[in-house]
Amino acid sequence: MNSQSLEALKPPTLTIQQHIVVGQQRFPDATGEFSFLLSGLTLATKKIQAQVRSAGINNILGEFGEVNIQGESQQILDVYSNRVMIESLSCRKSVGVIASEEEDEARLLNDSPEAKYAVIFDPLDGSSNIDVNVSVGTTFSIFRRPDGVTGANPNQWVLQKGTEQIGAGYVVYGSSTVMVYTVGNGVHGFTLDPSIGAFVLSHENIRMPKQGKSYSVNEAYLEDFPPNYQEYINHLKSGNAGNYRSRYIGSMVADFHRTLLRGGIFIYPPTESHKSGKLRLLYEANPIAMIAEQAGGFATNGETRILEIDPQEVHQRTPLVVGSEHEMEQFRKFI
Numbered sequence: 001m002n003s004q005s006l007e008a009l010k011p012p013t014l015t016i017q018q019h020i021v022v023g024q025q026r027f028p029d030a031t032g033e034f035s036f037l038l039s040g041l042t043l044a045t046k047k048i049q050a051q052v053r054s055a056g057i058n059n060i061l062g063e064f065g066e067v068n069i070q071g072e073s074q075q076i077l078d079v080y081s082n083r084v085m086i087e088s089l090s091c092r093k094s095v096g097v098i099a100s101e102e103e104d105e106a107r108l109l110n111d112s113p114e115a116k117y118a119v120i121f122d123p124l125d126g127s128s129n130i131d132v133n134v135s136v137g138t139t140f141s142i143f144r145r146p147d148g149v150t151g152a153n154p155n156q157w158v159l160q161k162g163t164e165q166i167g168a169g170y171v172v173y174g175s176s177t178v179m180v181y182t183v184g185n186g187v188h189g190f191t192l193d194p195s196i197g198a199f200v201l202s203h204e205n206i207r208m209p210k211q212g213k214s215y216s217v218n219e220a221y222l223e224d225f226p227p228n229y230q231e232y233i234n235h236l237k238s239g240n241a242g243n244y245r246s247r248y249i250g251s252m253v254a255d256f257h258r259t260l261l262r263g264g265i266f267i268y269p270p271t272e273s274h275k276s277g278k279l280r281l282l283y284e285a286n287p288i289a290m291i292a293e294q295a296g297g298f299a300t301n302g303e304t305r306i307l308e309i310d311p312q313e314v315h316q317r318t319p320l321v322v323g324s325e326h327e328m329e330q331f332r333k334f335i
């Protein structure tokens with residue numbers, strides 16, 4: 001290959017692993033443990049995407065036959081994804097505690113002094129969409145072990161405000177597999193290149209557009225929303241706020257990913273049946289909120305900034321309103 005044809009290969013491939021290592025060089029004391037932890041997440045999500053991609057031919061679609069602690073029927077792929085996440089993180093001695101949508105409680109993996117981090121995740125978000133080939137995702141949130149906390153109470157590792165997250169992100173299994181993450185220094189997106197099996201930098205320093213053209217909410221429940229949410233949504237529909245269109249997939253990760261790249265607003269309000277909303281604070285709202293804020297957007301539960309909510313329990317639910325600067329300002333006028 002001559003130098004001219006090498007030029008054609010530009011831009012140079014930067015994998016997520018390289019990106020993380022380069023980022024860590026900003027911290028002279030970094031031991032590489034955190035990079036190794038993140039590589040556990042990329043490994044697990046590559047395995048999950050492989051199963052998601054071949055689910056229809058591997059006979060792993062459908063229900064697992066058990067109900068999780070939140071009363072939701074588990075899909076086979078929920079259980080598989082949860083197992084893969086735990087296995088991959090168990091090999092990282094820096095991970096002391098995990099909490100998951102599919103686990104009843106926070107679980108201690110390792111109580112040695114090396115165990116510095118807790119990882120909280122939704123192994124498969126939107127899993128009821130899998131059977132009909134609609135995008136799904138994985139979300140994750142990382143906390144440092146609080147000073148003085150031992151393995152005797154894993155809950156104390158994970159019941160921290162979102163402002164304490166040291167890293168967060170998601171993977172969306174869509175028309176391509178994309179990982180978006182932040183360690184508090186901007187938001188970066190990586191697309192899985194199946195030909196080399198690596199996540200490659202594709203969206204550097206993502207900024208959410210200041211204003212978007214779509215809103216994302218399950219309008220079938222409109223009459224169950226509090227009146228101020230109804231008024232805001234009707235305002236968007238009236239045309240007085242501009243020409244908004246509606247986009248709702250029903251997989252939070254996919255709906256948010258579009259909102260991050262194109263701008264606009266995603267709303268899961270309190271409803272008659274879910275007075276505190278449906279989405280979970282620790283593994284759904286918190287990572288999305290950190291990404292949104294790092295990209296110039298904002299996230300609230302309608303009263304409080306998501307990242308400042310003091311969690312009381314692992315599976316706590318919260319309303320979630322997240323989006324671009326402009327839409328969030330407009331929303332604020334209605335609440």
Ligand code: AHG
Nearest residue numbers: 124125126127128218250251252253
């Ligand atoms: P999960 O599959 O992890 O239980 O989450 C599903 C969630 C979320 O992805 C989505 O935003 C929401 O459920 C959709 O709920 P509705 O069908 O009530 O709109």
Ligand code: MN
Nearest residue numbers: 122124125126
């Ligand atoms: Mn979910």
Ligand code: MN
Nearest residue numbers: 101122124125
């Ligand atoms: Mn889930």
